[in-house]
Amino acid sequence: xxxxxxxxxxxxxASVHATANDPDKRRWLxxxxxxxxxxxxxxxxxxxxxxxxxxxxxxxxxxxxxDLSDIPPGGAKTVEWRxxxxxxxxxxxxxxxxxxxxxxxxxxxxxxxxxQPAYARNVARSIKPELFVAVGICTHLGCSPSSVPQGTAxxxxxADWAGGFFCPCHGSTFDGAGRVFKNKPAPTNLEVPPHRYAxxxxxLIGEDAA
Ligand code: FES
Numbered sequence: 001x002x003x004x005x006x007x008x009x010x011x012x013x014a015s016v017h018a019t020a021n022d023p024d025k026r027r028w029l030x031x032x033x034x035x036x037x038x039x040x041x042x043x044x045x046x047x048x049x050x051x052x053x054x055x056x057x058x059x060x061x062x063x064x065x066x067d068l069s070d071i072p073p074g075g076a077k078t079v080e081w082r083x084x085x086x087x088x089x090x091x092x093x094x095x096x097x098x099x100x101x102x103x104x105x106x107x108x109x110x111x112x113x114x115x116q117p118a119y120a121r122n123v124a125r126s127i128k129p130e131l132f133v134a135v136g137i138c139t140h141l142g143c144s145p146s147s148v149p150q151g152t153a154x155x156x157x158x159a160d161w162a163g164g165f166f167c168p169c170h171g172s173t174f175d176g177a178g179r180v181f182k183n184k185p186a187p188t189n190l191e192v193p194p195h196r197y198a199x200x201x202x203x204l205i206g207e208d209a210a
Contacts, residue, residue: 063206065198068131076147078136081205085136085144086193088203095176096130098150098162099123105158106179108189115139116192119209125177125192127209133195134178140186143169165190 064081066088071077076089100123103109111121119127126132138145148154150163156171158181165174170185178190196209 063204066203066205067201068203069201073130079205081193084193086205087132087134087136087147088205089132089134089147091124091130091132091176094150095163096124099175099177102162102175105181106175107182107184107187109179111179111189113188115189117194117208120192123177125179125189127195127197131203132177133192133203133205135191135193137191138167138169138172138186139180139188139190140167140170140172140184143167145172145174145190 061082064079064086066077066079068088068090071088071090073090073092074095076087078085078087080086108115111125116125120133124132125134136144145165145167148157148161148164148166150161152161152163153159154161157166157173162175164176165178167173167186172184172186173181174186174190175181178192180186180189193205194208195203195205196207198204
């Protein structure tokens, strides 16, 4: 796991960053809600994972290739690209359906701000609706959000939570396409990096689609 991700946040997030790269510590952090008084999110799913050496070698600049064949529906993996964690998530039909119907609650439902390539400026914010690719860094002050499934009951989340991502530092919430909810400290949707598909099971992060 990369221990030098270019994250920055205020002092109260220091413990988050110190543990963000250690899955065991991170699970503990989420479970205890130690960051910024965040409440317990027992079902939060950490998206940080171990980076393969080949990915690390390419992280300094070039595109990173991702094998999609081992990502099950509802599953995700994290790779490193230019020193940043990038999530690759295979969304289920239910997760895609959950992207509808809450535009009024979002700060930028049409993704008008420049947080994604033009080919990802759509409801799913992706090339293939089922595959979501996003930089796993909160757009507020750089903490690492976690994936939180639909139906998770927690005071930090809306009662009708349809699934998405939660940042424990200051409580920003994002839907399953990384679109930020209104009245949260994060100012913009999560970043979608340039990417393209080089086959049914190969993704290249760092190269634009045609
Ligand atoms: S870093 Fe502040 S809400 Fe994510």
